[in-house]
Structures are given as C-alpha cells and as structure tokens.
Amino acid sequence: MVNELREMQDEVISIKRSITSSFHKCTLVRKDLTQFNAFIQKIGNDRELCFLACKKCEQNIQQALTVLGKSNNVLIIQEQSKTIPEQSKHNVRISSDIKETCGITNICVLPTGQVLVADWWNNNVKLLNQQYQVVSHCGVAAHAEDMCLITPSKVAVTVNDDDNNIHEVQFVTVNNSMLVTGRKLRFQHRCISTAHHEGDLFVTSGTALFKYTLGGKQVSKLYVDDSKEDSGKK
Incomplete structure (x- = not known):
C-alpha cells in the first residue's frame, strides 16, 4: 500500500x-x-x-x-455547414513511417478533392482520398516543411535539414492516385515556406524571401530580416 x-x-x-x-x-x-x-x-x-x-x-x-495536442498523427477536418460545423479526425500514420508520431506541417487540397499532407517527422508526403484515407505516399530527402499547388495535379514541397545541409524544393505529381516525385531544385539557403503565383515560386528561408522561376533561377530577393540570429543562413 x-x-x-x-x-x-x-x-x-x-x-x-x-x-x-x-x-x-x-x-x-x-x-x-x-x-x-x-x-x-x-x-x-x-x-x-x-x-x-x-x-x-x-x-x-x-x-x-x-x-493544445491537436497535431501528431491526427488530421482534423472541419466542414462548415449552414448550421453546425462538423469535425472529424483521421489517422494518417502508415506502417512504413520511421517515427511513431507524424508531424503534419502542411496540407494541400487538390481540385479533385484529394488531400496532400506534408509529414515533417517521417520525411514524406501522403496522398489522401476523399474519405481521408492514405492511398499513396512518397519520400523526400529530409523534413517536409511546406507545400504549394503548382498545377491542379502538381505541388512544390520545401525540404530542409540544416544538419545535413539539405535545402531543396521537390516537385511531386499526382498521377492516377499515385504520387510521383519529379525534379528538384537545390539552394544554398534554407527552404522553409513556399508559394506559387503567376508562374513564379516564392521561397522563404526564415530570414529572407526569395523569388524564383519554376526552373530555379533567382529573380530577386524581396525581403531580408537581418535582426534574426540565423540571418547568416539565408
């Protein structure tokens, strides 16, 4: 006792x-x-x-x-109706994941209703069908940080690992409900967030905002914050 x-x-x-x-x-x-x-x-x-x-x-x-404990392996879907918002939870962990916990850093909804999920902990991107079940996945070279839509079936994924000097944008295409990795762009600065606008790719390093062509050519450096401690990594 x-x-x-x-x-x-x-x-x-x-x-x-x-x-x-x-x-x-x-x-x-x-x-x-x-x-x-x-x-x-x-x-x-x-x-x-x-x-x-x-x-x-x-x-x-x-x-x-x-x-608040609302991340990890669970993707929370909230659907707004005219009266009451409905919420459902879906586990997106798969057997081949290297970690027990998923780190969902970004989601991207395709025009088809399928959903792409960037999993930071497991270094991969997952494709969910309209019932939010994982139907395909593909690995990336390091942590999947962010994601943006390039075409109705193609996304750009920022991939970053400071320890191993990996700073990339990986293009991933959805083909017949399968994920196919395409070309990648490599950079000297960190790749944290990204957005696509009128044929240009915007990438942030944590301290700077860059504008690139989809081929990886730098158009300009739009913004720099020199007050950050890691400004030398931009």
Missing part, C-alpha cells in the same frame, strides 16, 4: 509539472499571437509583407495546435 501511495504521489507531481509546462507554453503562444495580430493591422497593402505575414501566421497556428 505504501508503494502504491508513493507511485500515486509521483504521478501527481508529474502531472503538476506537465500542467505547469503546458501553461507556460500556452502563455508564450498567446503572447506571440497577440503581438502578431497587432502587426497584421499595420501591414496595409504591402504584398511582400502580406506574404510573410501569412506564412508566419501558419507557423504560429501550427505551434498553438501542437501545444
């Missing part, structure tokens, strides 16, 4: 520490979101800053969802 009480006491202490840690994380995330909301109000019509703001907002939201 004494041992059981000690185990229960240890469990209570562990839970209290976990709650304290979660509360601290929530406080930090709330502060970041509040500051970011104030920043958004001041952007105006600056297109480049709007792009950066959207990407930063996605990162903040993903961080908040992670703190």
Whole structure:
C-alpha cells in the first residue's frame, strides 16, 4: 500500500509539472499571437509583407495546435455547414513511417478533392482520398516543411535539414492516385515556406524571401530580416 501511495504521489507531481509546462507554453503562444495580430493591422497593402505575414501566421497556428495536442498523427477536418460545423479526425500514420508520431506541417487540397499532407517527422508526403484515407505516399530527402499547388495535379514541397545541409524544393505529381516525385531544385539557403503565383515560386528561408522561376533561377530577393540570429543562413 505504501508503494502504491508513493507511485500515486509521483504521478501527481508529474502531472503538476506537465500542467505547469503546458501553461507556460500556452502563455508564450498567446503572447506571440497577440503581438502578431497587432502587426497584421499595420501591414496595409504591402504584398511582400502580406506574404510573410501569412506564412508566419501558419507557423504560429501550427505551434498553438501542437501545444493544445491537436497535431501528431491526427488530421482534423472541419466542414462548415449552414448550421453546425462538423469535425472529424483521421489517422494518417502508415506502417512504413520511421517515427511513431507524424508531424503534419502542411496540407494541400487538390481540385479533385484529394488531400496532400506534408509529414515533417517521417520525411514524406501522403496522398489522401476523399474519405481521408492514405492511398499513396512518397519520400523526400529530409523534413517536409511546406507545400504549394503548382498545377491542379502538381505541388512544390520545401525540404530542409540544416544538419545535413539539405535545402531543396521537390516537385511531386499526382498521377492516377499515385504520387510521383519529379525534379528538384537545390539552394544554398534554407527552404522553409513556399508559394506559387503567376508562374513564379516564392521561397522563404526564415530570414529572407526569395523569388524564383519554376526552373530555379533567382529573380530577386524581396525581403531580408537581418535582426534574426540565423540571418547568416539565408
């Protein structure tokens, strides 16, 4: 009985520490979101800053969802009806995943209704059918950071691994419900977020925003934040 009480006491202490840690994380995330909301109000019509703001907002939201325990292997789908929003959960982990946990960093909905999921932890991209079941997947060279639609059946995926100096954009095509990897673009700077607009590819490094052609030729460097500690990696 004494041992059981000690185990229960240890469990209570562990839970209290976990709650304290979660509360601290929530406080930090709330502060970041509040500051970011104030920043958004001041952007105006600056297109480049709007792009950066959207990407930063996605990162903040993903961080908040992670703190709230709404990431990992579960993809949460919310469908808005005229009356009540419906929400469903779908496990996207597959047997060949190298990690027990999935890290969903981005999703992309195709015109067909199929969904592409970027899995950071398992270095892959997964294709879900309209019932949100994984029907195909393909590996990438490192962590899948972000994804954007290039054509109705092709996406560009940013792939990054600082330790192994991997900074790429991998093109992936959906062909008959199968994922096919195509060409890749390699860069000297980190590849974190990406967007496609009027035939140009925009890539962020965490401290800078670059504009490229789809062939990988740099058109311009649109924005640089030299105040960041990792500005040397841009």
